[in-house]
Amino acid sequence: MTKPPKIPESVLVVIYTPDLDVLVIKRADQPDFWQSVTGSKDALDEPLAVTAAREVAEETGIVVGTPEVPASALVDWHHRIEYAIYPQYLHRYAPGVTRNTEHWFGLCVPRRVDVTLSPREHVDHAWLPYREAAARCFSPSNAEAILQLSARAARPPEGRPPEGRPPEGRTPEGRTPEGRTPGSA
Incomplete structure (x- = not known):
């Protein structure tokens, strides 16, 4: 049975610590190719966050959605790029597909x-300071x-205030300036 062609839409997941140490993994099929977790969607309708969590688990054994790594730790950076697929990987895609x-x-x-x-x-991994990674x-x-990590890690996920800061217009206890809590009359 032959595998269906890969879908030319993928994720790249930068796994990092609060100290900005980054996990890089070494490909088995290319001895000098170190990278972050990457992988293609399994189905056209697969949500990208599901693709990202699945690839992280498959390639590293890290399971997103656990007490140690909650689902909120996986953040869509809302950034995408299109690139030419490396010639050695073109056979994995449908005929004529050259970009991902x-x-x-x-x-x-x-x-x-x-x-x-x-x-x-993958045959090896390393945790490195982000510039070395x-x-x-x-x-x-x-x-x-x-390299964008230092700026991205300093920003809260979209729609959330920075750590330790109440939402705009609220006191640290979550009250409005009038002393009400959200939903109270």
Whole structure:
């Protein structure tokens, strides 16, 4: 049975700690190719966040949605790039498909967590300070995503106030300036 062609829409997930140490993994099929977690959608209607969480679990053994790594730790960076598929991977796609759209995510884990690699895909891993991790990546766009980490990690996810700050127009206890809590009359 032959595998169906890959869908030319994928995710790149930068896994990092609060200290901005970044996990990079070494590809099994290309000895000098270090990268972040990447992978394609399994179905056209698969939500990108589901693709990202699945690929993280498949490639590293890190499960998103656990007490240690809550679902809120996986953040869609709302950034996408389109690139030419490397010639050595074109056979995985339908005839005539030469470009892929990649969506960037960040996953903040509490510390350098243990990693269980999928040996058919990756043969080594390293936790590195983010600039070193970017320098090790074979893909310029992967390096760029990692280098954006210091600015992205300082910003709260969309719609949430920075840590320790109440939402605009609220006191630290969550009250409005008039002393009411949301939903009270």
